[in-house]
Amino acid sequence: MxxxxxxxxxxxxxxxxxxxxxxxxxxxxxxxxxxxxxxxxxxxxxxxxxxxxxxxxxxxxxxxxxxxxxxxxxxxxxxxxxxxxxxxxxxxxxxxxxxxxxxxxxxxxxxxxxxxxxxxxxxxxxxxxxxxxxxxxxxxxxxxxxxxxxxxxxxxxxxxxxxxxxxxxxxxxxxxxxxxxxxxxxxxxxxxxxxxxxxxxxxxxxxxxxxxxxxxxxxxxxxxxxxxxxxxxxxxxxxxxxxxxxxxxxxxxxxxxxxxxxxxxxxxxxxxxxxxxxxxxxxxxxxxxxxxxxxxxxxxxxxxDPLAPPAGEGPLKVTRTDTGATLELQLPFVSKAEVDLARHGDELVVTVGSYRRLLSLPAGLARHKVKGARVEGGALQVKFEERTP
Missing domain, CATH: 3.40.50.300 (P-loop containing nucleotide triphosphate hydrolases)
Structure with a gap:
C-alpha cells in the first residue's frame, strides 16, 4: 500500500x-x-x-x-x-x-x-x-x-x-x-x-x-x-x-x-x-x-510515476566502522552553528531551531561513546567509538 x-x-x-x-x-x-x-x-x-x-x-x-x-x-x-x-x-x-x-x-x-x-x-x-x-x-x-x-x-x-x-x-x-x-x-x-x-x-x-x-x-x-x-x-x-x-x-x-x-x-x-x-x-x-x-x-x-516508492534508505542511516559506527541524519540547508547536539543516556538529542528530536540509540550504539560530530553535505554525522574496558 x-x-x-x-x-x-x-x-x-x-x-x-x-x-x-x-x-x-x-x-x-x-x-x-x-x-x-x-x-x-x-x-x-x-x-x-x-x-x-x-x-x-x-x-x-x-x-x-x-x-x-x-x-x-x-x-x-x-x-x-x-x-x-x-x-x-x-x-x-x-x-x-x-x-x-x-x-x-x-x-x-x-x-x-x-x-x-x-x-x-x-x-x-x-x-x-x-x-x-x-x-x-x-x-x-x-x-x-x-x-x-x-x-x-x-x-x-x-x-x-x-x-x-x-x-x-x-x-x-x-x-x-x-x-x-x-x-x-x-x-x-x-x-x-x-x-x-x-x-x-x-x-x-x-x-x-x-x-x-x-x-x-x-x-x-x-x-x-x-x-x-x-x-x-x-x-x-x-x-x-x-x-x-x-x-x-x-x-x-x-x-x-x-x-x-x-x-x-x-x-x-x-x-x-x-x-x-x-x-x-x-x-x-x-x-x-x-x-x-x-x-x-x-x-x-x-x-x-506519481506512485513510485521513495528511493534511498531514508533520512537516518548507521554505518559500521572498524572502531565503532557513524550515524548520519540528513539535515538539508542547515549549518553546524544551527545544530545543537547532546547525549543523554541512551538517547541523542538533536535540536534544529525550535524543533528537537530525541533519537533512541540502538543497543549496539548505546554502549559506544560519542567521539565527534560534524555537519557536512547537508547531513549531521555523529561518530561513535567503542568504550575501552
Missing amino acids: RILLFTGKGGVGKSTVAAGTSALAAARGLRTLVLSTDAAHSLADAFGSPVGSEPTEVAENLFVQQVDAQRRFEQSWADIQGYLLQVLDVVGVDPVAAEELTVIPGAEEVLALLELRLHALSGRWDVIVVDCAPTAETLRLLALPEALGWYMQRVFPFERRIVKALKPVLTRAAGVPMPGDSVFDAVERLHAELDEVRDLLAGPDSSVRLVMTPEAVVLAEARRSFTTLSLFGYRVDGVVANRVFPEAEADAWRTGWVEAQAKVLDETEESFAGLPILRSVYRTGEPVGVEALRDLAEEVYGDV
Whole structure:
C-alpha cells in the first residue's frame, strides 16, 4: 500500500494537487482513498461533489473522506477530558470555560491522523493520499508521537505508580480527584495509536510531497519544511511548483511575473537537487471535478510515476566502522552553528531551531561513546567509538 502526504504553505494549491494525484491513481485501476486532515476541508470543493465523514465514492476506484475531527476527538480524548473537567469543577472554574480549557489547541488535526491508521489496517486500499494541514500544523502533528513517546517511557510509568499508591491520601488532603485507571489507559492507548501512525508514515512505502508556488517566501518555508521533516525521519520524495506562468508573449505585468518566477524556480532546482521538481502551469480556470483534476495531474507528472516508492534508505542511516559506527541524519540547508547536539543516556538529542528530536540509540550504539560530530553535505554525522574496558 502506498501512502502519499501533501503539504505546503496555506493557499499554494496542495489540496488540488493531492486530489489530482488521487484521481490519476484511481484511473490506473488502483483502489484509492484521498483523506483530508486539514480542519479547513476543501476536497469537496475540488471534486465538485458532496463528501462526508466516511469514504464517499466520487468515481470508479476513487473515494474521498473529510475526517470528522470532532468525533475522533471525542472518541480518543473523552476519558482524559472528563477527568480534567472534574478537576476544574472542584477549583471553581466556570463549566463553559472549563470545556474550552480541556481542548488542546491543534489536537483535532493530530487525532485526525488516527483515521489514517484505521484505513491502513483495513487493507481496503492500494493508495492513500493525505491532504494535510498547512506546513506548520503538519510539522507539529508529525513531531508529536515521538515527543509523547519520551514522556510515556520516562515519566508516565513512575507517575502512574505514585498516583495509585497515594491516591486516597492525596484526594483527602487536596480535595482534588486523582486520575483513575481509565484516564491512564486512555493516554496509553492514544500514545500507542500515534506511535503506529508515526511508524506507518516513516516507513518505506510512505513519503511527503511538498507543494509550493514560485515565490521567495514560499520557497523559504518549503526549505525549512524539508529540513524539519528530515529531522523527524520522514521522506520527502518531490516538490510540486504550482501556478507557474507559461512563457509566452504578454504584457509587461505578466512578463514581470514570468521573470520573477523563473528566478525562484532556478533557486528551487538548486535547493532540492536530487528530488523531482514538477511544475503545474497556471490555468485559465480552476480545475474542478475528477476529470479536470486527472488532466492536471497527467500534465504535472508527465513521464514520472506519481506512485513510485521513495528511493534511498531514508533520512537516518548507521554505518559500521572498524572502531565503532557513524550515524548520519540528513539535515538539508542547515549549518553546524544551527545544530545543537547532546547525549543523554541512551538517547541523542538533536535540536534544529525550535524543533528537537530525541533519537533512541540502538543497543549496539548505546554502549559506544560519542567521539565527534560534524555537519557536512547537508547531513549531521555523529561518530561513535567503542568504550575501552
